[in-house]
Amino acid sequence: MLVDGHMHLENGPLTKEYVMEFINEAYKQGFDRIQILDHTHRFKEFEVIYQGVKEASDQQREWLANKKMKFKDTLSSYVRLINEVKEEELPIEVLFGLEVCYVPEYKEEIRRILESYQFDFLVGAIHSIDGLLYDMPWSKEILWDKYNVDDIYHRYYELIFDLVKSGLFTQLAHPDTIKMFNYYPTYDLKPTYHELAKLLVKHHVKGECNTGCYYRYHHQDKGLSKELLDIFKEHHVDIITASDAHKPADVGTCIKDIYKLCQYD
Numbered sequence: 001m002l003v004d005g006h007m008h009l010e011n012g013p014l015t016k017e018y019v020m021e022f023i024n025e026a027y028k029q030g031f032d033r034i035q036i037l038d039h040t041h042r043f044k045e046f047e048v049i050y051q052g053v054k055e056a057s058d059q060q061r062e063w064l065a066n067k068k069m070k071f072k073d074t075l076s077s078y079v080r081l082i083n084e085v086k087e088e089e090l091p092i093e094v095l096f097g098l099e100v101c102y103v104p105e106y107k108e109e110i111r112r113i114l115e116s117y118q119f120d121f122l123v124g125a126i127h128s129i130d131g132l133l134y135d136m137p138w139s140k141e142i143l144w145d146k147y148n149v150d151d152i153y154h155r156y157y158e159l160i161f162d163l164v165k166s167g168l169f170t171q172l173a174h175p176d177t178i179k180m181f182n183y184y185p186t187y188d189l190k191p192t193y194h195e196l197a198k199l200l201v202k203h204h205v206k207g208e209c210n211t212g213c214y215y216r217y218h219h220q221d222k223g224l225s226k227e228l229l230d231i232f233k234e235h236h237v238d239i240i241t242a243s244d245a246h247k248p249a250d251v252g253t254c255i256k257d258i259y260k261l262c263q264y265d
Contacts, residue, residue, distance in 0.1 A: 002259065004252050005035045006099070006123065006173065006208060006242030010042060014073055014081045016088070021248035023094055029252045033093040035121055035242075040100050043078065045113050047071045049106040056131035059138040075117060095120035099173055101127050102163040111168060123208075124169035126159045135180055135217075144183050153178065153185040157192050164199045171240060172200065174210040176228050180217045193228050197235035207237045209262045211254040212244025223258045233264065 004026060012018040019036065026034045040046035041064065054061045064070050082096045097119040100110060114122065127133055129152055132143045143152065156178045164172060175196065200207050209223035223241070224232065232239055239262045245251045 001032045002030055002255070003033045003035075003241055004031055004243050004245070004255055005033075005171065005206070005240040006210060006212075007034060007036055007245040007251055008099070009036060009038045010069070011247055014077055016081065016084050019081065019085050022245070022251055023090060023092065025248045025251040027091040031092055031252060033095065034251070035095045035097060037097045037099045037121075037123060038078070040098060041070050042073055043075050044071045044073070045075050046100075046110075049101065049103050049109060052103065052105070052131035053128055053133065056128075057138070057142045059136070059142070060131075060133060063136070075113075079117060097121040097123060097170075099123045099125050100169070101125055102159070102166070102168075103128075104159065104162050107166055107168070111166075114168065121170045122168060123171040123173045124163045124166070124205075125173035126156060126163060129155050129159075134178060140181065144181060149183050150185045150187060152183075153187075153189070153192075157196065160196060161199055164196070164203050164205050167203065169205055171206040171208065173208055174213065174242075174244065175207055176225055177210065177213050179221070179225070180213050180219050182219070190227065190231065193231040194235070197232050197237050200232075200237045201235055204238075206240045207232055208242045209239050209258055210242040210244050211258065212242075215250070215253050216244065216246075222254050223262075229261065236264070 007022055022036060041050060050064055054064055100122060102124045127135060129143060133139055134143055211223050213219040214222045241255045241259055241262055243250060243253045243255055245253065
């Protein structure tokens with residue numbers, strides 16, 4: 001089954017017509033199933049969990065203050081859209097969920113919000129190191145050039161482990177995208193990768209092989225690093241391929257290049 005397990009509505013309206021652009025593109029490429037989501041920073045209900053990110057730097061506060069993109073919609077409007085789309089006769093299987101920016105301090109608040117809704121899947125993601133975003137144009141200034149890379153990696157995977165163990169999520173977003181700017185630790189990551197793989201299996205959480213870091217940020221890996229992918233397969237992690245498309249034209253990007261590598265014999 002050809003799957004794209006992660007694509008965003010972020011750059012368009014919450015309308016059936018926009019959703020159908022993603023569905024039609026996936027169908028045209030031969031996909032059997034897609035998973036549509038959006039970041040929690042789109043939705044008003046989740047604004048509280050970004051308080052630490054706002055306070056950590058002026059750049060981040062300004063980024064989150066853009067109400068044309070951030071905290072502009074409600075979850076109820078998203079659910080209405082989901083129900084509207086699901087009433088249609090669709091050419092492929094389409095699931096809907098959220099990509100939640102996991103913040104340990106707000107774990108119970110996240111749980112409280114999510115308990116009111118029934119999504120097909122929930123993706124957990126780590127995008128910041130204790131409030132400092134690692135994947136933005138200003139991240140080198142506020143994080144990578146300011147703190148020890150080993151410490152950043154240690155903390156990133158501590159947060160990933162806590163995310164997986166939280167019981168909130170069915171899927172882990174882009175597990176090794178911390179590599180995106182080609183900063184690497186001096187220590188061996190293999191023990192960390194083995195521990196992550198074991199936790200994913202134990203807690204029944206899928207691990208993404210996400211191509212977004214490759215085509216959106218020009219990292220050399222088309223998905224997971226070979227080392228991490230091999231370890232995931234050694235432990236029989238449930239691996240899901242994902243494009244991280246932020247527009248219909250990017251649906252499925254590079255997934256066919258990595259798909260066979262992610263399958264089990």
